[in-house]
Amino acid sequence: MSAKTESAIYTHGHHASVVRSHSWRTAQNSIAFLLPHLKPDMKILDIGCGPGTITVDVASLIPQGHITGLERAGSILTQARANAEAKGVTNIDFVEGDANALSYADNTFDVVYCHQVLQHVGDPIGMLSEMKRVVKKGGIVAAREADYGVFVWYPELPGLKEWQDMYDRIARRNGGEPNAGRMLHAWARKAGFGDVRCSCTMWCYASEEDVTWWSESWVERAVSSSFATTAIEHGIAGREDLERISRAWREWGEDQDAWISIPSAEILCVKE
Template identity: 30%
Template sequence: MSSRTGNHIANTEQAQAWNGYEGAHWARQQARWDEINAGFTAPLLDAAHIRSDDAVLDIGCGAGATTRAAARRAVDGRVTGVDLSGPMLERARASARAERLGNTTFEHGDAQVHPLAGRGFDAVISRYGVMFFADPVAAFANIRSGLRPGGRAAFVVAADGAGNEWLRALGALGSDLPLGGFGATGGPGMFSLADPARVEEVLAAAGFARIRVTRAEAPGRWGDDAEDAAAFLMDTGPAQHRLSLLGEGAGIRARRALVELLRPAERPGGVLLRGTAWLVTAVRP
């Protein structure tokens, strides 16, 4: 297992966020985020048709859950994770070492400009890691250049906010925690590729072919109970940003209201909230 650092960053705003509070939060809460998003991992890897001897590229790999899952499938191949976040990559490397996955490599860089061209990957995957590009066409063109001819791509991107129960719960807080345009489409941001037509337009302009966008749903475990899940949601970047503008009193009111909103989602196994996404597949001609 080795590491590599890119020389250039084009997406400076996102780099600042993911090497600041947001990246530290995700690294610290790696296990929780893995539980939330785990339901999309197997469909993603199945869509990428990963074989035992494949070379796989994982874009926006974060703390490395999808990189490690791909490495367990490509046992005779290699899997390379690329991410902007130094704190998350530290967790990714530590987790891969703990699992003795010697066929993984992690590289710190901006996928929009990171040196990928000509590296001959058989497949590229991403679970919620490709929605934050400053120039998505340039980024996906660079990603495509890392694939061999005929190479496969599979991405999971956030669908519309209305289908994500965690965002609906936060949105229901209204004046206690106004999130502004957080759930809006456009970008860069979590919902920048929430419109399937936009996905197809960007990937086609980047040189991909046989583009297919299908809807996927999976429950995510957000906490042990409503109190635990509410505390976690209030600790996320969007909530913390708004709370910093509103003051401590607003945070107390919002948290209490959120606990009550999450009560109906409590199950014996924890608080389960439905997530919706687009599962995108394409190939390099």
Template identity: 35%
Template sequence: MTTPHPTADTPAYAPGHAASQTKHHEWRTAQNSAAHLLPHLDRLAQQTPHLKLLDVGAGSGTISASLAAHLLPHGGSVLATDISDAILSRAASHATSQNLPNITFQRASVYALPFPDGEFHVVHAHQVLCHLPDPAAAIREMLRVCAPGGVVALRESDMRMWCVWPEREALLKFHGLMVDTLVANGGQDKGGRRLVSWVLDAGAGSLGRGDVEAGFGTWCYSEEGDRRAWGEAMVERLRTGQMREKGIELGLTTEEGIEEMIKAWEGWIETDDATLGIMNGEVIVKKP
């Protein structure tokens, strides 16, 4: 086993792990947020008895659980990690409610994963790198624990690539506030478009461009339930979240501006033709 050498401390997840801040993450499943991985997962599961998948930065665990459900008929298993014991407990409760015996949970930093080299056939991370100051170092660790012939699957929002209707001024200002506070927290606002670059940097010459399959996928919030899941979460972030505090502290917005954004999201939820599209970069790295 190679001892990992992290290049930076893992930062806290700036928005926090309170249910009000992470509940909209529970809208996510493997089907709507990791579809780029599923064909590769099926191929590897058929080739590999007892396939092992590591889900890094699993958060509320709904993607982790749906990956476990996908693997259950094949005899595969999922180990989900995060830096927060509280969010892992929430994820474990969700997995229990889904009757999934093939998923376990462990606290771990992506910069220093406590596993041997080549331990997992598949390593997956979703919306993790955008919150890190050194994404390439995190990818390097994920590559280390991935077995030769396996894959590392990554998906990151490109925060500059949003499209919202109706184009209310307060919603456009909210988008700017979300981007600016992410960057102020040390995060990455162009993660989706930079994934290939980060992967090649992390490979340090051992990976070629042919080892990296790249694409883009979208989220669409348009049906009433989807609008409600997103909009109510953004209202909570504006009322009680770190984004509100950071935005006011840095002079990016005001109390009055926050209230305008809250009213705009509340109105957007109830608007039949409202829609929000978010672009996500996706890569599959085939470990040589």
């Protein structure tokens, strides 16, 4: 068992605007590629569970099983536990921990998965290796990661291109890899998986409701979340730059033709 700890800084942080965005995620809209492989009595580990909305959904799909949500930022687990309680889900627990050094014995879980986590860590290959260690032989390790370099939106406002470039610089300054999606399968093979099954899906926001939700999230996140704090502390951007990006997201969200696609790569790995 490794004693390694996380070296990277989580780019988004846990500002209220970020948590609201993450709370939109469900098992169906975020890990649909994994769901056909779940069985009612499985023991599952969710790495980087955040507010637990995906975790709680998965719990309902394994009524004779159990799922553990693991999160490095323990403060968010209060909300995760409240989400489970509100839905009457009892085959679940949430623990604080570092996925670089999991406190579980080898071959403990039937499935170990993470969603939008590996892009934010210093050693994604090492983390996948640790996930592989704790999954049973024949079990599944799964991951889904966005690729910020291939986000596409309309209208093509200059401020949003500035945001994309700035996000890349901030994420790399924090020790992460914002274009993780395109590398995910290669990381898995380097972690020792021979059976790596790849797919790609995307979130697409085009309805007035979805566009407004995404726009308002980044209007606030651009100036108030850890994204903004890192940008200022490390001289990547000033307050005026961040406010300009915030205004660009508002302008985009007010356009009746606004549209954005957010692609994510997916891997499903079987431990041999």
